[in-house]
Amino acid sequence: MIQGIGVTDFFIISTLMFFIGVYGFITRKNLITILIAIELILNAVAINFVIINKYLYPEGLHGQIFSIFIIAVAAAEVAIAIAIVIDFYRTNKSVNVDESEMMKY
Amino acid sequence: MFYILATVIVVFSFLAVTSRKVMRATVYLLFVLLATAGLYFIIDYNFMAGIQLIVYAGGIVALIVFAVMLTEKIGDKIESPSNMQMILAGLISIAGAGVTISVLLGHDFKQSTQNIGQNVATIGENLLNYGKDGYVLPFEVVSILLLASMIAAIVVAKRKFEN
Numbered sequence: 001m002i003q004g005i006g007v008t009d010f011f012i013i014s015t016l017m018f019f020i021g022v023y024g025f026i027t028r029k030n031l032i033t034i035l036i037a038i039e040l041i042l043n044a045v046a047i048n049f050v051i052i053n054k055y056l057y058p059e060g061l062h063g064q065i066f067s068i069f070i071i072a073v074a075a076a077e078v079a080i081a082i083a084i085v086i087d088f089y090r091t092n093k094s095v096n097v098d099e100s101e102m103m104k105y
Numbered sequence: 106m107f108y109i110l111a112t113v114i115v116v117f118s119f120l121a122v123t124s125r126k127v128m129r130a131t132v133y134l135l136f137v138l139l140a141t142a143g144l145y146f147i148i149d150y151n152f153m154a155g156i157q158l159i160v161y162a163g164g165i166v167a168l169i170v171f172a173v174m175l176t177e178k179i180g181d182k183i184e185s186p187s188n189m190q191m192i193l194a195g196l197i198s199i200a201g202a203g204v205t206i207s208v209l210l211g212h213d214f215k216q217s218t219q220n221i222g223q224n225v226a227t228i229g230e231n232l233l234n235y236g237k238d239g240y241v242l243p244f245e246v247v248s249i250l251l252l253a254s255m256i257a258a259i260v261v262a263k264r265k266f267e268n
Contacts (some may be wrong), residue, residue, distance in 0.1 A: 005107050007216055010144070011209050013111050017118050017137070019202040024122025026194035027186040032127055032172055036134050039165065040118050043141055046157075054148045058217050061231050064153055065240050068228075071160050072247045076254035078165050082172040083258040089176040 007055040011048065018044035031085050031095045035078065042074045106147055113140040125182045127173050131166065138162045152225045 017040055024037030046067040053063025089095050092102065114137055121133035138161045145154035186194075235241045 007214050008209055012206055013114055015202055015205045016115050019198040020118045020122055023194050023198040027190055030127060030183045033130055036130055037122055039134060043138060047141060050145060050150060050153055055216050056214060058219050061228055064228065065231060067153060068156060069243055069247055071156060075160055075164055076250055078168050079258045080254050082168050083262040085172055086175055087261050087264055095176050
């Protein structure tokens with residue numbers, strides 16, 4: 001526990017990180033950079049779980065264990081997303097979302 | 106120390122979503138994830154920091170770097186979004202962050218004064234415990250999810266093409 005730094009400071013950091021991720025998710029055109037924005041969002045959520053565990057309910061472990069599950073799900077998601085991106089690049093020679101319409105054919 | 110990490114997180118996450126070279130964006134993401142591990146270290150959650158370093162900073166960033174190398178020409182700049190889109194997305198994000206931060210500042214959190222150290226053994230016991238405070242069900246679900254995603258990644262990436 002650090003002196004003078006409360007739970008709100010950590011929450012403000014993770015809020016800023018989350019909304020920067022949302023900004024990137026909306027503006028980016030390249031599939032890999034969209035994936036990076038999603039990673040920022042997931043990481044912000046994991047920070048929130050850990051901080052709530054530490055500062056509000058330190059007698060339990062629920063926040064940490066759910067953060068571990070979030071990290072596992074993020075790893076699975078990135079593996080699948082990168083397989084899809086590589087496949088998409090092989091058929092399309094580009095990783096631009098505007099062309100991802102062809103994935104349904 | 107906290108303020109250094111906070112500045113690193115905010116600045117590099119902004120660079121990660123605005124940089125026009127994909128490889129640089131990936132490196133900025135790596136810095137953000139390392140600074141997050143630093144946050145876990147300063148609140149004494151060493152096990153979480155270790156997981157963050159191994160899985161996020163080690164595994165996920167390496168996967169993204171491979172994807173970048175397989176799909177992009179390094180040094181190519183990606184097109185920047187139109188001004189209209191940037192302004193709209195910026196307004197949405199700033200509005201969302203403003204609302205959330207104002208609610209956070211107005212709420213009175215009942216911070217616990219206990220400072221309980223965590224040990225890894227308790228986390229391991231809870232993960233495999235099926236009684237009270239046990240998490241064996243989500244643990245098994247995540248293991249099935251990882252297996253399924255591994256198979257799916259192999260199947261999707263090794264698809265044969267007619268041409």
